[in-house]
Amino acid sequence: MSDLIRRDDAIYKFSHLDMQVYEGSTCVGIRTCLTKEEIIYAIDDIPTAEPERKNGKWSNYKDEHCCSVCKCVVISDCWNDEIRYDYCPYCGADMRGE
Numbered sequence: 001m002s003d004l005i006r007r008d009d010a011i012y013k014f015s016h017l018d019m020q021v022y023e024g025s026t027c028v029g030i031r032t033c034l035t036k037e038e039i040i041y042a043i044d045d046i047p048t049a050e051p052e053r054k055n056g057k058w059s060n061y062k063d064e065h066c067c068s069v070c071k072c073v074v075i076s077d078c079w080n081d082e083i084r085y086d087y088c089p090y091c092g093a094d095m096r097g098e
């Protein structure tokens with residue numbers, strides 16, 4: 001399952017990532033470019049956020065299953081295989097109380 005991060009936390013993290021450049025033990029400047037590895041490390045270092053979820057239920061809409069919160073229709077192949085989402089893949093509503 002994917003983790004969620006807050007946009008404000010990501011902006012704060014990246015706006016404070018100026019990298020000091022050293023020659024020996026002397027700081028000679030600030031580097032503002034990041035490598036791919038530094039970006040991945042920075043994103044991984046941002047704390048995860050637990051979203052507030054609405055409770056919803058699956059309802060039928062024209063032979064499809066529809067989220068009661070966002071009204072999005074979920075593709076029928078998932079239902080034919082009896083795979084039921086615990087959360088709406090579009091809005092994240094919790095469907096487990098159904």
Ligand SMILES: [Zn+2]
Pocket residue numbers: 067068069070071072088089090091092093
């Ligand atoms: Zn939804």
